[in-house]
Amino acid sequence: MNQQKILINKIAQDKLDFDLGLQLLLEEKNNFKELFTTLQNYIFNSIPNKTHYNSEAYQNAIDTIPLKPTYTPIVILKTFPTKIAFNKLASLPENENEKTVTTLLWIFKITDTERRNTECKNGCGHFWHELE
Numbered sequence: 001m002n003q004q005k006i007l008i009n010k011i012a013q014d015k016l017d018f019d020l021g022l023q024l025l026l027e028e029k030n031n032f033k034e035l036f037t038t039l040q041n042y043i044f045n046s047i048p049n050k051t052h053y054n055s056e057a058y059q060n061a062i063d064t065i066p067l068k069p070t071y072t073p074i075v076i077l078k079t080f081p082t083k084i085a086f087n088k089l090a091s092l093p094e095n096e097n098e099k100t101v102t103t104l105l106w107i108f109k110i111t112d113t114e115r116r117n118t119e120c121k122n123g124c125g126h127f128w129h130e131l132e
């Protein structure tokens with residue numbers, strides 16, 4: 001796992017403060033595409049429903065993103081089914097990157113926490129759930 005992935009998982013597992021971790025991720029300026037792809041894969045993997053990529057935790061996450069609900073990435077996520085919404089997020093202008101990363105990191109924190117509390121509860125083979 002590279003530093004970026006370690007950071008994301010530590011934030012999701014409450015081993016690193018959300019705001020601090022977010023700043024560290026955003027400091028690496030030129031990696032938006034890679035970061036976006038990683039977060040998208042992580043979120044999709046953490047949602048049990050592989051048909052619609054939707055769940056109560058996912059909806060709850062969208063409703064609690066720590067940004068103004070009128071920001072474009074949040075409006076898109078609330079308006080469109082998950083896969084279509086993510087395609088739209090990927091093609092937003094660069095000045096939305098920070099909001100998009102904040103949004104996706106928050107969603108993964110919620111959906112991964114839900115997974116750790118349910119399907120991972122009695123032990124799982126996810127090595128990234130074993131971080132110190």
Ligand SMILES: [Zn+2]
Binds near residue numbers: 126
């Ligand atoms: Zn796990």
